[in-house]
Amino acid sequence: MRSSDAASAVSKADAWFMREILPLEGSLMQFLQHNWRNKAEILDLRQEIYIRVYEAAANRIPEKPKQFLFATARNLLIDRVRQALVIPIDAALDFDTLDVAGDTPGPERVVMARDELRRLQAALEKLQPRWREAVVLGRIEGLSRREIAQRMGVTEGTAAQYLSWGICALVETLYRDSSGGKT
Numbered sequence: 001m002r003s004s005d006a007a008s009a010v011s012k013a014d015a016w017f018m019r020e021i022l023p024l025e026g027s028l029m030q031f032l033q034h035n036w037r038n039k040a041e042i043l044d045l046r047q048e049i050y051i052r053v054y055e056a057a058a059n060r061i062p063e064k065p066k067q068f069l070f071a072t073a074r075n076l077l078i079d080r081v082r083q084a085l086v087i088p089i090d091a092a093l094d095f096d097t098l099d100v101a102g103d104t105p106g107p108e109r110v111v112m113a114r115d116e117l118r119r120l121q122a123a124l125e126k127l128q129p130r131w132r133e134a135v136v137l138g139r140i141e142g143l144s145r146r147e148i149a150q151r152m153g154v155t156e157g158t159a160a161q162y163l164s165w166g167i168c169a170l171v172e173t174l175y176r177d178s179s180g181g182k183t
Helices: 003-035 039-059 065-085 089-093 107-126 129-140 145-152 156-178
Strands: none
Touching: 003 039, 003 065, 039 065, 107 129, 107 156, 129 145, 129 156, 145 156
């Protein structure tokens, strides 16, 4: 792309951004305030969303700006939650080794959380080995389907099936255990 073409793409993205995205700021802020607990991070989240939207628009202007903006916002929030939640399940099972300060939950919450993790571990152990491997890689380690497939030495479609079957079986086991064996 020549520099004049690049400048034209940037000016189109600027105009599009100001015309289509900035008027949605109130709705975006409301969405972020409703869906994000840490209110101190909302302005930074908005900025990150704007950067992602603008960079995408510099390559290709989205046809549905509002949907694109909110899909970008939702994906960023999901990414942030995943980053915050990724801890090895073995470490999570032994809360005494975690150095948690400040917002320590009460004893009853700790007991409930330990029980939930033990139930999850027991349910995971009941899964077929390949399903368990896919669930652990996808939902605990946070790998994409492509990465799961590469690690397991299978196609993406097979990895997706293992993950789907594993999650269904896991939910069924957890539900059955919590309802006293009734399905």
